[in-house]
Amino acid sequence: MDTSDLAGADPEARPLPATARGRRRRQSLLDAAREVFARDGFANARITDIADTANTAHGSFYTYFASKEEIFVALLRELEEELRSPGPRDVQQDGDGSNRVEPYEQILRANRAYLTAYRKNRAIMVAWEQVATLDAGVERLRREASDRFVQRIEKSIRHWQDKGIADPDVDPVYAAMALTGMVSNFAYRWSARDADYEVGKAAEQLSLLWANSLGIRTPRGPGETSISRGRSGRQD
Amino acid sequence: MDTSDLAGADPEARPLPATARGRRRRQSLLDAAREVFARDGFANARITDIADTANTAHGSFYTYFASKEEIFVALLRELEEELRSPGPRDVQQDGDGSNRVEPYEQILRANRAYLTAYRKNRAIMVAWEQVATLDAGVERLRREASDRFVQRIEKSIRHWQDKGIADPDVDPVYAAMALTGMVSNFAYRWSARDADYEVGKAAEQLSLLWANSLGIRTPRGPGETSISRGRSGRQD
Amino acid sequence: MDTSDLAGADPEARPLPATARGRRRRQSLLDAAREVFARDGFANARITDIADTANTAHGSFYTYFASKEEIFVALLRELEEELRSPGPRDVQQDGDGSNRVEPYEQILRANRAYLTAYRKNRAIMVAWEQVATLDAGVERLRREASDRFVQRIEKSIRHWQDKGIADPDVDPVYAAMALTGMVSNFAYRWSARDADYEVGKAAEQLSLLWANSLGIRTPRGPGETSISRGRSGRQD
Amino acid sequence: MDTSDLAGADPEARPLPATARGRRRRQSLLDAAREVFARDGFANARITDIADTANTAHGSFYTYFASKEEIFVALLRELEEELRSPGPRDVQQDGDGSNRVEPYEQILRANRAYLTAYRKNRAIMVAWEQVATLDAGVERLRREASDRFVQRIEKSIRHWQDKGIADPDVDPVYAAMALTGMVSNFAYRWSARDADYEVGKAAEQLSLLWANSLGIRTPRGPGETSISRGRSGRQD
DNA sequence: AATGAATGAGATTTCATTCAT
DNA sequence: CATGAATGAAATCTCATTCAT
Numbered sequence: 001m002d003t004s005d006l007a008g009a010d011p012e013a014r015p016l017p018a019t020a021r022g023r024r025r026r027q028s029l030l031d032a033a034r035e036v037f038a039r040d041g042f043a044n045a046r047i048t049d050i051a052d053t054a055n056t057a058h059g060s061f062y063t064y065f066a067s068k069e070e071i072f073v074a075l076l077r078e079l080e081e082e083l084r085s086p087g088p089r090d091v092q093q094d095g096d097g098s099n100r101v102e103p104y105e106q107i108l109r110a111n112r113a114y115l116t117a118y119r120k121n122r123a124i125m126v127a128w129e130q131v132a133t134l135d136a137g138v139e140r141l142r143r144e145a146s147d148r149f150v151q152r153i154e155k156s157i158r159h160w161q162d163k164g165i166a167d168p169d170v171d172p173v174y175a176a177m178a179l180t181g182m183v184s185n186f187a188y189r190w191s192a193r194d195a196d197y198e199v200g201k202a203a204e205q206l207s208l209l210w211a212n213s214l215g216i217r218t219p220r221g222p223g224e225t226s227i228s229r230g231r232s233g234r235q236d
Numbered sequence: 237m238d239t240s241d242l243a244g245a246d247p248e249a250r251p252l253p254a255t256a257r258g259r260r261r262r263q264s265l266l267d268a269a270r271e272v273f274a275r276d277g278f279a280n281a282r283i284t285d286i287a288d289t290a291n292t293a294h295g296s297f298y299t300y301f302a303s304k305e306e307i308f309v310a311l312l313r314e315l316e317e318e319l320r321s322p323g324p325r326d327v328q329q330d331g332d333g334s335n336r337v338e339p340y341e342q343i344l345r346a347n348r349a350y351l352t353a354y355r356k357n358r359a360i361m362v363a364w365e366q367v368a369t370l371d372a373g374v375e376r377l378r379r380e381a382s383d384r385f386v387q388r389i390e391k392s393i394r395h396w397q398d399k400g401i402a403d404p405d406v407d408p409v410y411a412a413m414a415l416t417g418m419v420s421n422f423a424y425r426w427s428a429r430d431a432d433y434e435v436g437k438a439a440e441q442l443s444l445l446w447a448n449s450l451g452i453r454t455p456r457g458p459g460e461t462s463i464s465r466g467r468s469g470r471q472d
Numbered sequence: 473m474d475t476s477d478l479a480g481a482d483p484e485a486r487p488l489p490a491t492a493r494g495r496r497r498r499q500s501l502l503d504a505a506r507e508v509f510a511r512d513g514f515a516n517a518r519i520t521d522i523a524d525t526a527n528t529a530h531g532s533f534y535t536y537f538a539s540k541e542e543i544f545v546a547l548l549r550e551l552e553e554e555l556r557s558p559g560p561r562d563v564q565q566d567g568d569g570s571n572r573v574e575p576y577e578q579i580l581r582a583n584r585a586y587l588t589a590y591r592k593n594r595a596i597m598v599a600w601e602q603v604a605t606l607d608a609g610v611e612r613l614r615r616e617a618s619d620r621f622v623q624r625i626e627k628s629i630r631h632w633q634d635k636g637i638a639d640p641d642v643d644p645v646y647a648a649m650a651l652t653g654m655v656s657n658f659a660y661r662w663s664a665r666d667a668d669y670e671v672g673k674a675a676e677q678l679s680l681l682w683a684n685s686l687g688i689r690t691p692r693g694p695g696e697t698s699i700s701r702g703r704s705g706r707q708d
Numbered sequence: 709m710d711t712s713d714l715a716g717a718d719p720e721a722r723p724l725p726a727t728a729r730g731r732r733r734r735q736s737l738l739d740a741a742r743e744v745f746a747r748d749g750f751a752n753a754r755i756t757d758i759a760d761t762a763n764t765a766h767g768s769f770y771t772y773f774a775s776k777e778e779i780f781v782a783l784l785r786e787l788e789e790e791l792r793s794p795g796p797r798d799v800q801q802d803g804d805g806s807n808r809v810e811p812y813e814q815i816l817r818a819n820r821a822y823l824t825a826y827r828k829n830r831a832i833m834v835a836w837e838q839v840a841t842l843d844a845g846v847e848r849l850r851r852e853a854s855d856r857f858v859q860r861i862e863k864s865i866r867h868w869q870d871k872g873i874a875d876p877d878v879d880p881v882y883a884a885m886a887l888t889g890m891v892s893n894f895a896y897r898w899s900a901r902d903a904d905y906e907v908g909k910a911a912e913q914l915s916l917l918w919a920n921s922l923g924i925r926t927p928r929g930p931g932e933t934s935i936s937r938g939r940s941g942r943q944d
Numbered sequence: 945a946a947t948g949a950a951t952g953a954g955a956t957t958t959c960a961t962t963c964a965t
Numbered sequence: 966c967a968t969g970a971a972t973g974a975a976a977t978c979t980c981a982t983t984c985a986t
Binding site: 017018019021022025056057058059060063 | 947948949950951952953
C-alpha cells in the first residue's frame with residue numbers, strides 16, 4: 001500500500017454520514033482515534049484498536065474512513081481550531097496609543113497560547129510530527145499550517161521594521177521561520193521529555209528571546225538593568 | 237515486536253568482527269543502510285533491501301546486527317563525528333584579548349558548521365527524527381546528543397552573562413534549548429522543502445537572531461544604525 | 473487490487489530459486505496449485521489451501537509467487553507442452569504419394585490428440601476458461617495459444633484449397649476459427665458435464681464434420697452409401 | 709458462502725412484488741444489474757454497485773433478491789426471449805414443395821439470428837459463461853438452454869437424414885453438439901476480441917461449414933464450380 | 945417497505961527473524 | 966560464517982448480508 005499521499009486527496013471529499021446515528025458513530029471513531037494515537041503513536045496504532053475503543057465492529061471503521069491516514073487527517077482537521085497556530089492575531093492598529101498592545105505583549109500572548117494548545121494536545125502534536133515523516137499528505141498539511149503562521153509573523157516583523165521598532169538587519173523571511181521554529185521545537189522537545197512544563201516561564205523566556213532577537217523593546221522595571229541596554233553604554 | 241528500547245541496550249556491546257573480511261562486510265552493510273535509510277526512511281526500509289544493496293544474503297545481516305534499530309544506531313555512531321553537534325567547541329578561554337574569538341563569531345561558525353553538516357546528512361537526520369518517535373533507545377541517543385549540545389550552549393551563555401556581555405534576564409537553560417532548537421528546526425524545515433538552501437545567508441541570519449536574543453553585540457559597520465542600539469538612546 | 477493484467481507482466485521475469493531445495497519447494501507449490509485449482513476452480517481456490525497442500529507455511533507461497541494469478545500462469549506455462557494445441561503438426565509434404573498422410577487422417581490425429589490432452593487436464597482447462605474471463609493476462613495467453621493454433625489450421629486449409637481438395641468457397645480465416653472452436657467447445661462441454669467421454673468416437677465424428685465442412689474426402693468403405701457422395705451421383 | 713447451487717433453488721419461487729412501485733423498483737434493480745454485470749463481469753460486480761446504479765439503498769436489494777446469483781438468474785430469465793437459442797424454429801414440414809424452406813436457408817437464418825442476439829448481449833453472455841463455472845444453478849440453466857437447442861438441432865439432422873439429404877454417417881447427437889458449439893464458440897471468441905464483427909459474412913461462412921459438414925446442398929449458381937461438387941465429377 | 949449503518953468472517957499480504965544446508 | 970529458504974504473527978481491507986430505525 002502506498003500511503004504516501006492519501007491525506008491530500010480530496011480533502012473533505014467524503015460527505016458526512018446521512019443519519020444522526022452515522023454521525024455519532026463517526027464521531028466516536030474520531031474520539032477513539034484521538035485516544036489511541038495519543039497513547040500508541042501513529043505507527044503503532046491499529047485500526048482494530050480504534051474500532052474496539054469505539055465499541056464498533058472493526059469493519060465499521062471502513063464505513064467512515066478508508067485508512068489510518070484518512071482518520072488521522074480527519075482528526076487533524078477536527079483539531080484545526082485548536083491547532084491553528086495562534087499567532088498575534090490580535091495585533092491592533094494603533095491610532096491613539098491608549099488602547100494599543102505592545103509588540104512584546106502580542107508575542108507573549110501568542111507564545112503562551114501556542115504552548116498551552118500544544119501542551120493540551122501534545123500527544124497528537126507529536127504524532128503529527130511523526131506522521132509527517134511518513135505521509136506526504138500529512139506533511140503537506142503540516143507545511144501549510146506552518147506556512148500560514150510563518151507568513152503572519154513575517155508580516156508582523158515587516159510592520160515593526162517599518163515603524164522603526166525592529167532591527168532592520170533582520171530578514172523577515174528567515175526570522176519568521178526561525179522564530180516560529182524556535183517555539184514549536186521548544187514545545188516539541190519539552191513534550192517529548194516528560195519534563196516539568198511551566199508554561200508561564202517558558203512563554204516569558206521564549207518571548208524575551210524573540211523580542212530581543214528582533215530588537216524589540218521588552219518591558220523591564222524602571223531603572224532596568226538589562227545588559228542589552230547596559231552594554232550599549234548608556235545608563236541612567 | 238517491541239522495538240521500544242533495543243537501541244540503548246548494551247551500547248557498543250557487540251565487538252567488531254574478528255576478521256578483516258567480517259569488518260569489510262559489516263561496513264558494506266552500514267553503507268547500504270545509510271543509502272536505504274536515506275532513500276526510504278526508517279519505517280519503510282526493509283532489511284532485505286539493506287542486505288541486497290550490500291550484496292549480502294539476508295541471513296548474513298544478523299551476523300552483524302540484531303535488528304533494524306541496531307544497525308541504525310550503529311550508523312548514527314558512525315556518523316557521530318559529523319553529527320556531533322558542532323557547537324562552539326572552539327570557544328577559547330580568553331586571557332589575553334589578542335587571540336580571542338568574538339562571541340558572535342563563535343556562534344556564526346557553529347551555526348554554519350551545523351547547517352552544513354545537517355544539510356549533508358539531511359536524509360539521515362530526518363530519519364533520526366522519525367526513529368526517535370518510534371524507538372526509545374534512539375530517542376535517548378538523540379536526547380543525549382541534544383543535551384550535550386544544549387549544556388555546552390548553556391555554559392557559554394552563563395559565561396557571557398558572567399562577563400557582562402549577555403542579557404542577564406535570559407535564563408540560560410531555556411535559552412540554550414530554545415536557540416539550539418531554533419537552528420535545528422530551521423535546518424529540518426529547510427530540508428523538508430526542497431527550497432534553495434543558501435547556507436551562508438541562513439547562518440548569518442540565525443546567528444544574528446541568536447546574538448540579538450542574548451543581547452550580544454553583533455558586528456556592524458561604524459556609525460551603525462541598528463535599532464537595537466538606536467533605541468537605547470546611547471552611544472559610545 | 474487490480475489483478476486484471478498481472479499475468480502478462482514480465483513473463484518468466486522471476487528467476488528460478490537458486491537452490492535445489494527452493495526449486496523443489498516451488499515445484500511442490502505448483503503441484504499443489506494444480507490440485508487445488510482442479511478441485512476448487514480458480515475463484516474458490518485459496519492461497520492458504522495451496523500452501524497447506526504443499527505442506528508449507530503460507531508465507532512461503534510469497535517467496536515464489538506474488539499472487540494467485542502468478543502461480544496460475546506459471547502452472548499454465550508448465551503445461552505448455554501438453555496444452556500446446558496439438559494441431560496437424562505432422563503434416564507431411566507429399567512428394568511421392570507413398571508416405572503421404574491423407575488430410576482426413578491428419579485431422580483425425582490432431583483432434584484425437586487434442587481431445588485426449590484436454591481430457592487429461594480437463595479441470596485445469598476449465599479453470600483456464602474461467603480465469604480468462606477475470607484476468608486480462610490469462611486471457612491474452614489463451615488468445616495467443618488459440619491464435620497460433622488457428623493460424624496453423626488456416627494455413628492448412630489454404631494448402632488444401634490450392635491443391636484442389638478443399639472447397640474454395642470456404643473462407644480459411646473464418647473456417648479455421650470456427651472449426652477449432654468447434655473442437656475446443658465440444659471438449660469443454662463434454663468435460664463440464666461428467667458425461668461418458670468416448671474419445672475415439674468423438675474424434676471420429678468431429679473429424680468427419682470437419683472434413684465434410686471443407687469438402688475433404690473422407691474414407692468410406694467401397695460401395696459406400698454416403699449421402700454426401702450419393703447425392704452427388706458420382707463416382708470414380 | 710456456498711454459492712454453488714442457489715440459482716436452481718425454487719426457480720420462480722419468489723412472486724413478483726405486489727405493488728406497482730415494488731415492481732418498478734425490482735425492474736430498476738434488474739436494469740442496473742444488467743449494466744453492472746456487463747461492465748464488471750459477475751465476480752467483480754458488487755451488490756453495492758447494483759443498488760447504487762438503481763438509486764436504491766443497499767438494504768432494499770434484499771427485498772427483491774436473495775443474492776447476487778439470484779438477480780443474475782432473474783436477469784437471464786428476463787433475457788430468455790432474446791437468449792432463447794434461435795434455432796431453426798421455423799422448420800416447416802414439407803408436404804407440398806411450394807412453401808418449403810430449404811435446409812440451408814433455415815440454418816443460415818438460425819445462425820444469423822444467433823450471432824445477432826449474441827452480439828447484442830455479448831457482455832451478459834460472457835458473464836453467463838463466467839458464472840456457469842462458479843454456480844451450479846447457473847450452469848444447469850445454461851446446460852438446459854443448450855440442451856434444448858442441441859436437441860432441436862439433433863432432431864433436424866435426423867429429419868434431414870431420413871429424407872436422404874444429409875450424410876447418414878454423421879451421428880446426430882455428436883453433430884448437434886459440435887455444430888451448435890461451433891457457432892456459440894465462434895460468437896464468444898469474436899466478442900472477446902474487439903474484432904470487426906461482420907455478422908453477414910460470419911453467418912454465411914458458418915452456415916456453409918455447417919451445411920457442408922452434414923452434406924447438405926448449399927446454394928450455388930448454375931455451372932457451379934464448388935470443389936465439393938466439382939470433385940465429384942458429377943452430375944445428375 | 946426503505947434506508948443506510950453494522951457486522952464479522954475470511955482472504956491476502958508483509959517482512960523481521962530463524963534455521964537448515 | 967554464508968546462504969537463502971521457511972516461518973508465522975500481524976495487520977489490513979472487502980463486501981455480502983443482517984438489522985435497527
